[in-house]
Amino acid sequence: MRTKSLRYSLLFLFIFQFLLLLPASIQGKSEKIKIKFWNALTFGQPKVAIQTLTDEFNQSQEEIFVEKLDVAGWLMNQKVLTATAGRVPPDVVLFDRFMVATFAERRAFEPFDPYLKEFGIKSEDFFPTCWNEGIYQGHVYCLPFNTDVRVLFYNKALFRKAGLDPDRPPRTWRELREYSRKLTIRTKDGHLKQVGFVPIWGNTWFYLYGWQKGGEFMTPDGKKVTVNTPPMVEAMRWIVEFCDEYGINNLEMFRSGFGGATELHPFLQGKMAMVGEEGFLLSLIKRYKPDLDFGVAPLPFPEDGRHATWSGGFGFVLPVGSKHPRAVMKFCRWMLSVDVQEKFGKISEQIPANMKAAQSPYFMNDPHWRVFVEEMKYSRYRPVTAVGEMLWNELARAVDQCVYHKKTPEQALEYVNRKVQAALDNLTLRKSLPLVNWGLIFALMGGGILVFFIWRVLRARRILRKSPLLKNEARDGYLFALPVIIGLLVFSVGPIIMAIIYSFCDFPVLTPARWVGLKNYQTLLFGDPLFWKSLWNTIFYTIFSVPLGIVIALILALLLNARIRGQSYFRTIFYIPSIVPVVAASLIWLWLFNGEFGLLNYLLELGWKGVVFIVSLAGKESALARYFQEMGTPKVPWLTNQYWAKPSLVLMSLWGVGAGMIILLAGLQGIPRHLYEAATIDGASAWQRFLHITLPMLSPTLFFLVIINTIAGFQIFTQAYIMTDGGPVDSTLFYVFYLFRKGFLFFEMGYASAMAWVLFLIVLWITLLQFKYSRKWVYYEGE
Numbered sequence: 001m002r003t004k005s006l007r008y009s010l011l012f013l014f015i016f017q018f019l020l021l022l023p024a025s026i027q028g029k030s031e032k033i034k035i036k037f038w039n040a041l042t043f044g045q046p047k048v049a050i051q052t053l054t055d056e057f058n059q060s061q062e063e064i065f066v067e068k069l070d071v072a073g074w075l076m077n078q079k080v081l082t083a084t085a086g087r088v089p090p091d092v093v094l095f096d097r098f099m100v101a102t103f104a105e106r107r108a109f110e111p112f113d114p115y116l117k118e119f120g121i122k123s124e125d126f127f128p129t130c131w132n133e134g135i136y137q138g139h140v141y142c143l144p145f146n147t148d149v150r151v152l153f154y155n156k157a158l159f160r161k162a163g164l165d166p167d168r169p170p171r172t173w174r175e176l177r178e179y180s181r182k183l184t185i186r187t188k189d190g191h192l193k194q195v196g197f198v199p200i201w202g203n204t205w206f207y208l209y210g211w212q213k214g215g216e217f218m219t220p221d222g223k224k225v226t227v228n229t230p231p232m233v234e235a236m237r238w239i240v241e242f243c244d245e246y247g248i249n250n251l252e253m254f255r256s257g258f259g260g261a262t263e264l265h266p267f268l269q270g271k272m273a274m275v276g277e278e279g280f281l282l283s284l285i286k287r288y289k290p291d292l293d294f295g296v297a298p299l300p301f302p303e304d305g306r307h308a309t310w311s312g313g314f315g316f317v318l319p320v321g322s323k324h325p326r327a328v329m330k331f332c333r334w335m336l337s338v339d340v341q342e343k344f345g346k347i348s349e350q351i352p353a354n355m356k357a358a359q360s361p362y363f364m365n366d367p368h369w370r371v372f373v374e375e376m377k378y379s380r381y382r383p384v385t386a387v388g389e390m391l392w393n394e395l396a397r398a399v400d401q402c403v404y405h406k407k408t409p410e411q412a413l414e415y416v417n418r419k420v421q422a423a424l425d426n427l428t429l430r431k432s433l434p435l436v437n438w439g440l441i442f443a444l445m446g447g448g449i450l451v452f453f454i455w456r457v458l459r460a461r462r463i464l465r466k467s468p469l470l471k472n473e474a475r476d477g478y479l480f481a482l483p484v485i486i487g488l489l490v491f492s493v494g495p496i497i498m499a500i501i502y503s504f505c506d507f508p509v510l511t512p513a514r515w516v517g518l519k520n521y522q523t524l525l526f527g528d529p530l531f532w533k534s535l536w537n538t539i540f541y542t543i544f545s546v547p548l549g550i551v552i553a554l555i556l557a558l559l560l561n562a563r564i565r566g567q568s569y570f571r572t573i574f575y576i577p578s579i580v581p582v583v584a585a586s587l588i589w590l591w592l593f594n595g596e597f598g599l600l601n602y603l604l605e606l607g608w609k610g611v612v613f614i615v616s617l618a619g620k621e622s623a624l625a626r627y628f629q630e631m632g633t634p635k636v637p638w639l640t641n642q643y644w645a646k647p648s649l650v651l652m653s654l655w656g657v658g659a660g661m662i663i664l665l666a667g668l669q670g671i672p673r674h675l676y677e678a679a680t681i682d683g684a685s686a687w688q689r690f691l692h693i694t695l696p697m698l699s700p701t702l703f704f705l706v707i708i709n710t711i712a713g714f715q716i717f718t719q720a721y722i723m724t725d726g727g728p729v730d731s732t733l734f735y736v737f738y739l740f741r742k743g744f745l746f747f748e749m750g751y752a753s754a755m756a757w758v759l760f761l762i763v764l765w766i767t768l769l770q771f772k773y774s775r776k777w778v779y780y781e782g783e
Contacts, residue, residue, distance in 0.1 A: 208308070212308045244403075282369070726741075
């Protein structure tokens with residue numbers, strides 16, 4: 001009877017499930033094809049334009065539905081990387097064209113070649129700069145959507161004040177420097193009040209000046225890096241000499257006053273007379289400073305050079321694993337049509353990649369936009385190479401090294417050339433390296449786990465043989481712990497073992513890992529100066545932040561341990577900063593450290609004025625008073641000076657001493673009161689009681705904080721990532737930040753894994769040393 005009832009129940013469930021799925025399957029046949037579209041233009045009017053056009057496309061036909069997801073540009077690379085590696089990629093992505101070659105080399109994108117003719121997409125419809133930037137190794141990996149171009153913005157009102165013709169902007173490098181000198185204004189104490197032109201500001205970068213001087217960054221075949229040629233060296237030397245006229249520290253102090261907000265751009269504030277920028281600044285002017293009297297002109301170039309500028313932009317890419325490539329092509333064809341591109345330009349205030357759309361009356365009848373469009377015929381694009389991002393970052397570092405006079409232009413560019421060329425050569429060499437034999441590795445891992453399991457079972461049987469009751473309890477215990485054991489093996493032990501294996505591999509994530517042996521460790525220790533630089537920065541930070549943090553936490557704990565009125569309120573006040581998220585705290589301290597308007601420099605200025613006032617009371621005509629008055633108000637370049645940046649972050653670390661204070665406070669309250677009473681009766685002073693009772697009894701707690709804070713110090717990351725980006729001149733390039741760059745910016749996961757294991761060994765060694773020497777100063781009451 002039970003069997004019969006069970007059969008009827010199963011039959012009923014089957015029919016019920018079938019009826020539920022049937023309408024869905026019937027309905028599914030008439031549903032639109034859904035394509036997932038990731039959009040990188042997530043700011044201002046471009047975001048509005050993409051949303052508008054996507055909605056119009058969805059309403060224009062009944063076959064395809066585009067599901068748009070906005071992904072911030074700075075997150076897009078990591079998102080695409082993880083989604084593609086996990087085999088759940090979007091169908092189409094609006095991607096930075098500059099990065100296409102890097103991802104195409106790693107087989108993350110599919111070429112559009114098979115679909116171009118079928119869907120009528122032609123290269124001649126687009127600006128050559130935009131189209132060619134999406135071609136890698138002879139295949140079209142990117143369909144250009146928009147573009148930008150660098151031009152000179154100049155403030156006509158400031159030109160008039162300086163006695164310059166507002167309708168005659170500079171045309172050569174020589175004129176640019178002459179104009180800049182006339183437009184630069186300083187305060188009485190020598191600080192910058194207004195600058196003319198700064199070659200390292202704006203959106204020009206070293207690429208512009210290298211091209212204008214007649215240099216090339218790579219050979220036409222993309223196989224050789226050529227950044228150390230004489231024209232490149234001359235361009236770098238010109239940049240250095242230009243910045244030396246201001247003083248790099250004065251420049252950085254002046255720039256810090258504008259923060260990171262776009263509406264505080266120095267050109268909008270009338271603090272910068274000329275700047276090389278793209279169309280984004282034109283949009284900012286219309287939005288935040290519509291009454292600004294300004295002009296737009298081609299960027300000046302050297303007398304012995306050539307007229308050149310450069311462009312970037314975004315385009316559509318097809319990730320490997322895209323489920324609906326033909327539907328994607330229909331969407332791209334619609335988005336790249338002349339009418340849609342022209343509409344995008346009007347809404348977004350950006351130049352479309354389609355030439356006819358860019359040459360429409362909307363752009364050509366506007367005197368400013370017309371200059372942008374006309375400059376496209378002189379525009380270059382950054383080298384299309386798989387090491388493009390490395391070249392970009394290394395050139396930016398080279399400029400920093402030169403303007404701070406850490407290296408000569410020849411030394412800096414030679415280092416860039418050698419490093420990027422080595423990375424380019426490795427792309428070819430890695431194909432000859434042996435693939436990792438994962439079958440053998442997993443067999444060894446499985447064998448090791450099996451041997452451990454057998455050993456554990458045999459050992460348990462010997463122990464439990466004498467007691468059947470204990471045997472049953474052990475079995476039940478293992479069963480209950482099994483989910484945790486499995487989770488530990490899969491999510492902790494497994495990744496640790498994989499990191500060890502990857503540290504001996506060349507593993508760019510999207511392509512198979514190849515065995516390189518000890519090469520990563522060899523390069524790390526003997527061929528990478530940034531490894532030692534980042535390690536030194538981290539050690540410096542830890543050596544100063546840990547003792548200072550513990551001492552201040554101890555002082556606060558001693559003060560709050562006294563029985564005073566409002567004690568609980570003070571504890572809360574000091575503890576709250578330690579639970580503020582590090583990101584939020586970093587943004588707060590970014591403004592506190594602001595060189596021009598920060599609170600710290602404001603307080604220093606008040607203190608300095610107080611000193612000057614006191615000195616002047618002794619006699620306004622005294623030599624000392626004149627000295628202080630002539631010296632001017634000092635301003636500390638907290639985050640913009642290579643010597644102040646690390647101490648500034650150490651100072652910021654004291655913001656979170658509240659957590660240590662609470663732990664020490666608990667330790668203080670655990671010290672028996674009778675010890676103090678006995679010492680007082682014996683005539684011990686407060687200092688003697690602290691030295692001979694408080695410190696010994698509190699030493700286990702202090703030891704715990706030393707261990708924890710040391711480990712945390714070696715893992716500093718967020719502050720440098722948000723506040724300094726590793727600068728200036730790599731002075732805040734901490735170890736974990738450098739590891740992050742290697743792993744998630746350059747996709748060198750094998751190298752990053754080797755760095756992680758070196759860090760683990762360093763921290764382990766330091767921790768063991770601390771435990772070894774703790775016997776000499778840590779007192780445990782039970783011993």
